[in-house]
Amino acid sequence: MRGEMLDHMKVGIIGGGISGLVAAWHVSTTHPDTQVTVFDANERVGGKLRQEVIAGHAVDVGAESALWRRPEVVALLAELGVDSVHPQRFPAMLWSRGSLEALPAGTLMGIPSDPHAAAGLLDDAEVARAADERAVSLTLDDADADISVGDAVERALGSAVVDRMVEPLLGGVYAGHARELSTRACVPALYAALRAGTPLTQAAAAASSAVSSNDARQVFGAPAGGMGSLPEKLREALDARGVAIRTGATVTDLRRALAHRAGWHVEVDVEGLPEPHTFDAVVLATPAPVTARLLADLAPEAADALAEIEYASMAIVTYAFDSAVAQQLPQGTGFLVPPVDGRTIKASTFSSIKWPWLAEAAPDVTYVRVSLGRHRDDAILDEGDDALAAAGLADLEHALGHPLPTPRDQHVQRWRDGLPQYALGHLARIERAEDALADLPGLAVAGAAMHGVGIPACVATARAAADRAVTSSAPRA
Template identity: 55%
Template sequence: MGGAQVVVVGGGVSGLTAAWELSTSMPATTITVLDAGDRPGGKLRREPVAGVALDVGAESVLARRPEALELMAELGLDGGVVHPVTTSASVWSRGRLHALPKGTLMGIPSPARAARGILSDAEVDRAEHEAPWPDTDFEDVSVGDYVAGRLGDAVVDRLVDPLLAGVYAGKARSLSLRACLPQVFAAVRQGSSLTAAASQAARTSALSPEGSAAPVFAGLRGGVGRLAEMLADRLRARGVVLRSGVIVRELNRDGVGWTVVTGPQPSPQRLSADAVVVAVPAAPAARLLASHSPTAASALREIDYASMAIVTLAVGVDVPLQGSGFLVPSVEGRTIKASTFSSSKWSWTAEAADDLSFLRASVGRYGETSDLQRPDTELVAIAVAEVSEALGHQLPRIVDSHVQRWGGALPQYTVGHVDRVERIRRATQALPGLALAGAAYEGVGVPACIASGRAAARAVATHLRGSGEGRGRMTS
């Protein structure tokens, strides 16, 4: 009997982590990762800007969750872990930058008066007089509708919406309270006020698992993209096959295993597997599962995605950039939704080039795609103009720029998302040797995706051990 053969469909951090976990727990397993992208890593990616390799996707991870830091340690990257020099962000509201109130949770201020300036006096007064929610035993509701009902529309429009846009590129009035703010959801259903629930959740999130104060975010010297690069290198060293530019067209049952079909329809290539990890976005996952589980495929099709672009700029070093950056409420009518002052936020970025400062701007909210159709030169010009306007002075000459487009990058956890995922999980339990992973399910951040990949690998390992660790299947 040969060792088991496993195919991982998707080479983002979820798929790479699944392969890493399997190669660790079942080293005799033959593992192949098939990825449609031009290189492994998904949204963890670095590109040169003015000769410096910078993150053009995710640039930090949540430090309060252990998964990303644990994986960095396994890969020997823990010596390069860094934390932001500053996390002091602003909100560009009503024509000027205002400091984001400390102690807020996803934009919910506690107390409301801390947001004065971003909010008018009348809006602060409305928020301080929290209205009751008519029914505590609700199944789910959008974050925006719930917060607006209790604290007023302005809190949603000028605080909550830009924060959620930063995480999901989504809109507060469609994103699920239960999925996006689970601690708050649980507390308010038990009768807590929204302000108290958000305040408690904010305090808890600022603590380490041991209960001490801890940094909220972490990065890697040289960029978080190094995590994916090192992971891919280590997988190859273990004999894992990583194939880029490969689209998986079909998954077919083959006795007790699976056949993975790639390549053009006239000349398909088939790869046999004892188990498959599907770590791609919801739409391609639905297509692959449609003939095996219509229920799961139908629920997957309900998960929509937002597209976005990251514009990275290299400018003169004399730019007075205070804090880590700023958020832009959609009610301001601007094109950019946020800007990060990379050289102020990360010491390694400031040290990377003595005569340059780096910053980036993000474009793209759910349902707003017209701006993303603009050519790169226009997006760069818009980013320069709007960042300059927010700062109150013109940025110096742009030395270099880079535009990274992320089509269908961020899943939208709309109302009912938790139940939707439960339906998907229940339905796919009936498919032996198949596991799902990725940002579509229980979290969009890097640690959540890593957790998803590990969980999928453990499920596959349990299946393989129960079936004798594979049958030494062949590729055709």
């Protein structure tokens, strides 16, 4: 009976980033006769997954890879019948104190298992401090006890390990500040070690040996054609299943439907004109500030919790050099930059080296990208494109130690409010929001602000939210 009812449901998905597209895919595959509509404010779907044509080839200008040790993206590509590609594997490099140094093997988010192996990054006194590890204890009787990653590591191993190793690694994921990001939410293995009283160096050794003992398996991957091609592939698959995808459609209001049957009224702005829709179930897959606004009247507690989540803004500048530039790059796939050195860029990726598929697709070009800006440190984004690109190139040349030829083409992609910050207490905040939403049948929240910013986590959260929205929707009158 219930299954029969579900097959005729109308489901609205607000936001067409990876979270919304996967929520739509999940509903349309698990309940094939459901009518699903996706709304996205932009002219194209994909959100932070995006490609632009630079020097004649489509190149990722947002997210580029997914953690392959998690099953979600692997499974999604299998369902879509899409092949995967994988990056070259080189140790991460850091541009620290003016030279490019490899991150030593055996680290957990930059925490060394052997501080002596970090001698290229730390000076003698810093190595000695890290080697003299101090115990850090959390209040074990408080299940919500949390500590910032930076504070935990600083207390245990000294500030240099935070500034020169952990900060750039965490920055690569969150574009945030190690001393503000939640250990519990951002580095669960570190949190478990703190709660168990395990030395952090030992936790790093355990985490890295768990990875290297399965060495043959890929660590990262992307769909063939690059991560930014995934939205279009999903879009095609959704089209084939009859899912309606509305772009240029900004959802402005969400409230209980007033009609005779239970459900949700969604107000959509299309080219300045309001468009009303009614759905039995709705998944909100928008960034937290938008979700908070849409929930403000319906679930004020959830809205308040989500509104507390801050975002980092950043830009990705992609340079298309002549292919000969590949010979001028050091061996590796790029480097991260400790903010303590005061550089403008926070990372660089040698995209054509890192991704063999890109080198094959564009043999005439060497693509290199840099990222700039992080949480509350994004004034550079107010500069014009040329100034941003010039600042990025100057740092890149400085790091490499030699000038580079003028790029054939370049592209600046600004990501305003691009990455949610999992600040101290993040998990408790999300729990508060989800508890408040539990009273609203047929409504669920997905998106990068909830249970992980990485693409695999977004996929998992989206599927769970889609299930919750559909199965909790009120029966029709």
